[in-house]
Amino acid sequence: MTETPLPSEVDVRGFLAGTVACHTEADLASKLKLSRPLRIKLGVDPSSPDLHLGHAVQLRYLRRLQDQGHLPVLIIGDATARVGDPTGRNATRPQLNAEQAAANAQTYLEQAGQVLDLDRAEIVHNGDWFDRMGFMDAIELGAFMTVARMLERDTFATRHAAGVPIGIHEFLYPLMQARDSVEVRADVEIGGTDQTFNLLVGRDVMRDAGLEPQVCVTLPILPGLDGVQKMSKSLGNAVGLKDPPTEMFGKVMSVPDAQMAEYFGLCTDEDPQRVETLLAGSPREAKAALARSITAIYHDEDAAARASAEFDRVFRDRGLPDEIPESELPTDLVEDDGAWIVRVLTHLDLAPSGSAARRLIKEGGVKVDGEKVQDEQARLSRGSHALVQVGKRRFHRVVVP
RNA sequence: GGGGGAAUGCCCGAGUGGUUAAAGGGGACGGGCUGUAAACCCGUUAGCUUAGCUUUCGUAGGUUCGAAUCCUACUUCCCCCA
Numbered sequence: 001m002t003e004t005p006l007p008s009e010v011d012v013r014g015f016l017a018g019t020v021a022c023h024t025e026a027d028l029a030s031k032l033k034l035s036r037p038l039r040i041k042l043g044v045d046p047s048s049p050d051l052h053l054g055h056a057v058q059l060r061y062l063r064r065l066q067d068q069g070h071l072p073v074l075i076i077g078d079a080t081a082r083v084g085d086p087t088g089r090n091a092t093r094p095q096l097n098a099e100q101a102a103a104n105a106q107t108y109l110e111q112a113g114q115v116l117d118l119d120r121a122e123i124v125h126n127g128d129w130f131d132r133m134g135f136m137d138a139i140e141l142g143a144f145m146t147v148a149r150m151l152e153r154d155t156f157a158t159r160h161a162a163g164v165p166i167g168i169h170e171f172l173y174p175l176m177q178a179r180d181s182v183e184v185r186a187d188v189e190i191g192g193t194d195q196t197f198n199l200l201v202g203r204d205v206m207r208d209a210g211l212e213p214q215v216c217v218t219l220p221i222l223p224g225l226d227g228v229q230k231m232s233k234s235l236g237n238a239v240g241l242k243d244p245p246t247e248m249f250g251k252v253m254s255v256p257d258a259q260m261a262e263y264f265g266l267c268t269d270e271d272p273q274r275v276e277t278l279l280a281g282s283p284r285e286a287k288a289a290l291a292r293s294i295t296a297i298y299h300d301e302d303a304a305a306r307a308s309a310e311f312d313r314v315f316r317d318r319g320l321p322d323e324i325p326e327s328e329l330p331t332d333l334v335e336d337d338g339a340w341i342v343r344v345l346t347h348l349d350l351a352p353s354g355s356a357a358r359r360l361i362k363e364g365g366v367k368v369d370g371e372k373v374q375d376e377q378a379r380l381s382r383g384s385h386a387l388v389q390v391g392k393r394r395f396h397r398v399v400v401p
Numbered sequence: 402g403g404g405g406g407a408a409u410g411c412c413c414g415a416g417u418g419g420u421u422a423a424a425g426g427g428g429a430c431g432g433g434c435u436g437u438a439a440a441c442c443c444g445u446u447a448g449c450u451u452a453g454c455u456u457u458c459g460u461a462g463g464u465u466c467g468a469a470u471c472c473u474a475c476u477u478c479c480c481c482c483a
Contacts, residue, residue, distance in 0.1 A: 227439090235428095236429090256440080257439055354448080355448060358450090359430090360430080363431040363432060391432095
């Protein structure tokens with residue numbers, strides 16, 4: 001018994017396309033009826049200066065709402081960054097100092113601007129209000145939460161059970177985030193599904209402040225390049241929005257096959273029909289299309305095409321990349337019979353230590369001018385130019401004085 | 402305040418006097434293969450011009466022919482009781 005959807009229901013569906021959950025749809029429907037731009041809050045902690053595709057999932061969603069006429073309210077969490085969001089952490093986060101937070105915030109905005117139109121967004125820093133609050137204000141905020149409720153959270157439950165310490169300040173984090181919602185009078189707050197608890201606390205705190213509770217919309221979490229854990233810079237499984245084209249392309253090529261569909265959906269604007277066709281075909285081709293599509297978003301079509309061509313050249317055909325760093329060896333590295341390969345490798349940072357360099361040679365991972373180096377004692381003769389290669393993808397041209 | 406426990410290599414984690422530079426796993430790196438920096442298989446994973454030497458198991462001392470393993474003090478952390 002399907003009924004004809006009311007106009008607001010249509011709006012709700014459009015609003016929520018691609019999201020995971022919404023608390024509550026009824027609230028959202030009534031907010032949409034206000035026929036004014038909704039204030040969409042996204043809180044970001046400048047804890048790490050580099051944004052990656054995981055952040056972009058949220059930014060891209062925000063961009064869509066922005067294009068529907070809503071107003072993104074970006075909260076730069078310079079205060080919250082100094083506390084550290086415990087979500088998903090099995091250890092207390094390092095607390096940032098004010099300068100680090102400020103510097104990170106700057107680069108954050110630069111990168112967010114690749115996705116969002118910052119001229120049509122409101123940007124605020126939560127230090128503006130938290131720095132003014134006194135200790136008693138914080139206590140009052142703390143009265144909002146019960147220890148039992150906090151301990152129900154998986155993050156804390158796990159840590160508590162494992163005997164990993166939990167700082168009191170970490171309990172305050174969700175309350176700070178909730179307080180932000182009051183300050184900016186958020187209509188809607190968005191975040192990853194792992195943020196559900198934090199988002200919902202905002203509803204309670206807003207209600208108490210005599211405001212309409214915000215609608216909480218959660219978005220899927222993008223898995224990292226390992227295909228298992230969530231994308232995160234500290235896990236080293238992230239594709240940075242600032243990554244140069246070839247690196248971005250290459251990293252996407254290392255996404256496990258099973259995650260391709262998810263990446264297409266969350267990171268690209270590709271038409272679902274086309275995606276289906278691609279996924280039905282050669283996985284190699286599909287992934288190349290994915291990599292190209294993503295690279296084009298953060299660079300341009302041209303750069304993506306070049307990155308794609310270079311990838312084929314370097315990895316499929318075992319050729320040389322476009323740009324190879326070049327440098328001249330310092331003279332103190334060069335002896336009468338030339339420059340010792342082990343020293344050259346460590347000097348160029350192609351190996352972290354002499355022992356590691358020797359190991360690489362033993363493993364057959366070092367080539368000079370395309371020839372595998374067999375002898376650890378090999379020298380690059382004086383006055384020569386040499387192309388040094390380690391593994392499949394690290395190249396360096398050196399001039400031996 | 403009282404009692405108990407823990408600190409090991411990039412991470413997790415075994416190891417309670419002697420082939421222990423330290424099991425196993427993860428990660429990373431290298432090789433092979435390929436459809437890619439997927440998957441799979443193999444190898445490497447402290448430093449040092451390396452058949453050898455030096456340093457490493459929270460810190461500082463001590464016992465011993467010999468210690469990550471025993472003792473003392475210190476530091477840090479966790480748990481339980483109050």
